Amino acid sequence: MANASPTVIHQVATRRTEWVKPIEHYSVVEHFGPNVLTTEGSTWRDHRRVSNASFNERSNAVVWKESIHQATQMAKAWGRRPGNSKELMWIGDVYPDAATTSLHIISRSGFGVKLLWPGEEQVDGELEDGYEKFSSHQAMGKHTMTFEESLHTMLRDVIWMGVFSLSTLKKLPFRRTKVVWEGYTNLNTYLHELLDLKKAAIAAGLAETDALDLMVPLITASESFPSDHNPAKISTAIGTPQILGNAFIFLFAGHETTANSITFLLIFLALNLPAQRRLQKTLDNLLSSLPSNPSDWPYPSAFNKLGNSYLGACINEQLRLITSVAMVPKRSVSPQTLVLDNGKVVKVPANTFQHFCAPSVHRNPNAWPHTKTSFRTPERANDLDDFIPERWILQDETYHPSTSTSSPSNSTKPTPNNDDPLPEHATSIEELESSSSLDIGSSTLFRPAPGAFIPFSDGPRACLGRRFAMVELVAVIATLMREYSVELDTREWVSEQDVRGMGKEEKKKKRVYGLARERAWE
Numbered sequence: 178m179a180n181a182s183p184t185v186i187h188q189v190a191t192r193r194t195e196w197v198k199p200i201e202h203y204s205v206v207e208h209f210g211p212n213v214l215t216t217e218g219s220t221w222r223d224h225r226r227v228s229n230a231s232f233n234e235r236s237n238a239v240v241w242k243e244s245i246h247q248a249t250q251m252a253k254a255w256g257r258r259p260g261n262s263k264e265l266m267w268i269g270d271v272y273p274d275a276a277t278t279s280l281h282i283i284s285r286s287g288f289g290v291k292l293l294w295p296g297e298e299q300v301d302g303e304l305e306d307g308y309e310k311f312s313s314h315q316a317m318g319k320h321t322m323t324f325e326e327s328l329h330t331m332l333r334d335v336i337w338m339g340v341f342s343l344s345t346l347k348k349l350p351f352r353r354t355k356v357v358w359e360g361y362t363n364l365n366t367y368l369h370e371l372l373d374l375k376k377a378a379i380a381a382g383l384a385e386t387d388a389l390d391l392m393v394p395l396i397t398a399s400e401s402f403p404s405d406h407n408p409a410k411i412s413t414a415i416g417t418p419q420i421l422g423n424a425f426i427f428l429f430a431g432h433e434t435t436a437n438s439i440t441f442l443l444i445f446l447a448l449n450l451p452a453q454r455r456l457q458k459t460l461d462n463l464l465s466s467l468p469s470n471p472s473d474w475p476y477p478s479a480f481n482k483l484g485n486s487y488l489g490a491c492i493n494e495q496l497r498l499i500t501s502v503a504m505v506p507k508r509s510v511s512p513q514t515l516v517l518d519n520g521k522v523v524k525v526p527a528n529t530f531q532h533f534c535a536p537s538v539h540r541n542p543n544a545w546p547h548t549k550t551s552f553r554t555p556e557r558a559n560d561l562d563d564f565i566p567e568r569w570i571l572q573d574e575t576y577h578p579s580t581s582t583s584s585p586s587n588s589t590k591p592t593p594n595n596d597d598p599l600p601e602h603a604t605s606i607e608e609l610e611s612s613s614s615l616d617i618g619s620s621t622l623f624r625p626a627p628g629a630f631i632p633f634s635d636g637p638r639a640c641l642g643r644r645f646a647m648v649e650l651v652a653v654i655a656t657l658m659r660e661y662s663v664e665l666d667t668r669e670w671v672s673e674q675d676v677r678g679m680g681k682e683e684k685k686k687k688r689v690y691g692l693a694r695e696r697a698w699e
Contacts, residue, residue: 181537183544184518187628189507190636196507205339206429210422228423228641230394237648240286241476244652247278254294275439280328282649283431287391292325307374322363330360332432368421391427395420431642434501435649442495442654445564447663448697452566459487460659471656484651485621490569492650496632497539498564505533505634535631544629546578569623665693
């Protein structure tokens with residue numbers, strides 16, 4: 178059963194013990210070990226409680242700084258490519274570079290591993306002893322792939338791990354499966370080596386347990402440490418498989434979500450030039466009071482200022498239109514009663530499978546401000562398929578919804594956002610589970626009804642790294658768009674010189690850009 182009702186989604190999501198995740202469908206991401214995504218019940222509670230220790234504001238400051246650095250390095254890498262310059266750069270496919278940026282951010286911020294762009298020089302003293310092999314552009318020791326190559330291979334081809342067992346994958350003669358097996362064995366070895374380095378740092382008293390190191394809390398809670406190293410007092414064992422399993426899932430989830438968002442947001446801005454110009458004007462105004470060098474932008478004040486602005490609206494609108502996880506599956510453990518949008522009460526039998534359909538609920542006209550569309554296909558009933566950041570701006574002078582939503586968030590008075598599902602100082606798992614999942618980092622933008630905006634799912638099983646992702650997106654997009662504009666590539670139809678030579682021939686320009694727009698929508 179597909180679910181696009183915010184009311185029902187929120188009811189199901191907040192009943193964690195009555196509606197569970199069908200974890201049997203998640204074996205594809207469990208080859209390195211059980212993790213917070215693939216477990217349920219008390220085991221999941223232990224994984225969540227221990228992992229949550231790393232996600233705090235001190236950690237987010239690390240993410241902020243590294244995201245600015247990686248966005249800057251990505252732009253420099255674009256400028257170094259043949260035919261490009263700092264002023265004019267042809268990108269082609271944005272996603273591979275966005276994926277590299279996101280991977281570098283989660284690697285450095287979450288695991289202390291510094292990865293370099295081609296042409297980027299290593300800063301002396303930046304690497305700790307033992308970490309050289311992780312940053313090297315050449316495979317070292319017994320490895321046949323670099324750390325980054327093995328990560329990219331597994332993150333790109335993880336689906337093969339769900340099709341074949343490890344023993345079968347190892348024997349298959351196909352080139353692609355051989356590469357997947359090579360990536361798996363290399364990454365598995367790298368993760369074990371990284372685990373050994375972290376354990377040595379803990380034993381020497383060098384690990385910062387309150388910083389964003391996603392392995393350290395799991396190690397200190399593991400069964401291999403004495404009880405005085407186990408402050409979480411977990412009820413089930415967390416050993417090496419669980420540590421490596423969570424390390425992989427953090428790399429996987431922390432890389433894919435933001436890489437997709439960076440890619441699609443840049444495309445949407447190229448398609449909607451008025452929105453791009455408004456964003457750049459907003460950035461010019463807000464950044465005028467901040468240091469000129471992005472690396473000096475302070476966290477959290479700069480993040481709060483930017484996230485509460487038109488930039489936050491652009492990011493939320495992209496997440497509304499294209500989410501990394503389109504379907505969130507749930508299964509009822511026992512007979513359930515649900516209240517529908519119209520107030521009708523329905524009974525649902527045990528073992529009922531349903532999924533939250535994010536693309537549909539994000540376009541539910543009863544939950545979102547909307548009006549008639551002026552883009553692409555005017556015959557459509559509304560503009561909920563269109564990228565319009567203005568729908569997130571309360572009392573926007575340029576956007577006038579023709580209908581109101583049922584959400585109290587549509588009021589003109591901003592409502593403080595106090596429903597963070599991962600309180601920094603939560604004292605119990607019950608406190609975590611009783612919290613809502615919606616936190617878009619803003620108290621001044623439109624706030625959808627509970628269950629209407631689920632890019633990070635909803636309820637206690639919402640994404641642990643939600644805030645991490647928002648900090649990264651705000652930092653990367655602000656760093657790029659403060660200095661650059663993005664346009665669609667029209668070279669398939671005319672040369673850049675021909676476009677610039679068109680002068681005032683608007684009809685020709687519109688025809689060329691119309692072709693480029695259609696290709697982009699494809």
